[in-house]
Amino acid sequence: MSDATTQPRSNTSGGQTIRPDEAAHFGKLAKDWWDPKGSSAMLHRLNPVRLAFLRECVDMHWGGDISQRHPLAGKTALDVGCGAGLLCEPMARLGADVTGVDAAPENTAAAAVHADGAGLDIRYIAGEVGSLDIGTFDLVTAMEVIEHVADKPAFIAALAGRLAPDGLMVLSTPNRTPQSRLLMIGAAEGLGMIPKGTHHWDDFITPEELGALLDDAGLEMGEPRGISFRPDKGLHLSADLSLNYLVTARYR
Incomplete structure (x- = not known):
């Protein structure tokens, strides 16, 4: 049974990265997370793109059979x-023993209910x-998260501390470019496609900046892949990094 009330022992070496206002913002959206036409509709469109990248990286990292179901x-x-749990549930269906962590208790409660169902x-x-105090994991993901944290170096260090020595990390985040300011905040939030206040452009991070943070944590970043939008294709993986991108990282 899924457990949203699990309380592992505290590890005092961890730095504080949660912004209470960000946690509250996303906690208010908890009831709509699984509604593909609700406030998280954009995440539902984004999820297949992220999963395609994740599956490719998993197969490459562990040398798996691309036809394998799990x-x-x-x-x-x-x-x-x-x-x-929009990413946790597909990872569980791919065979993983999954743990999800979130700053908002409302989100983990909604996630547990949905997973049980x-x-x-x-x-x-x-x-x-x-x-x-949750140990280390073969796969660590943080999708569309680092742009919301208070201390990015501490957050990356915390992720690195949860990654097993031969593990794989996968991250996604918006790029800090004029295009992302115009389309992700001006257009998407302005037109109600994303809830207003979800993004703060100054907190977006470039691939170069993310690579430096990962390097400081002892990790090597893979080649970034962009997430682009075209009316005839929708959201898709691309060489264009101007809006949003995904990367892998592993220990050197």
Whole structure:
């Protein structure tokens, strides 16, 4: 059974990265996370793109069979900033033993209810990832999260501390470019496609900046892949990094 009330022992070495106002903003959206036409509609459109990238990276990292239905069988996975479990549930279906961590208790509660309804055994925890004594994981993901944290170096260090020595990390985040300011904030939030106040452009991080943070944490960043939008294709993986991008990281 999924457990949103799990309370692992605290690890005092973890730095504080949660912004209470950000946690409150996303906590208010908890009831709509699983509504593909609700406030998280854009995440539902984005999720297949993220999963395609994730599956490709998992197969490459562990040398799996691309036709295998459960490439994460026998692996542990941690999704940080998991929301109501939009990524956790597919990872569980790919065979992983999944833990989701989120700053908003409302989100982990909604995630646990949904996972139980789907018959998935996923552990959900509300809290600060760097302060939770939850061990290490083969796969660590944080999708659209780093732009919301208070201390980016501390957050990356906390993720690195949860990654097993031969593990794989996958991150996604908006790029800080004029295009992302215009389209992701001006257009998407202005037209109600994304809830207003979700993004703050000054907090977006470039691939170069993210690479430096990962390097400081002892990790090597893979080649970034962009997420682009075209009316005839929708959201899709691309070489264009101007709006949003995904990267892998692993220990050197």
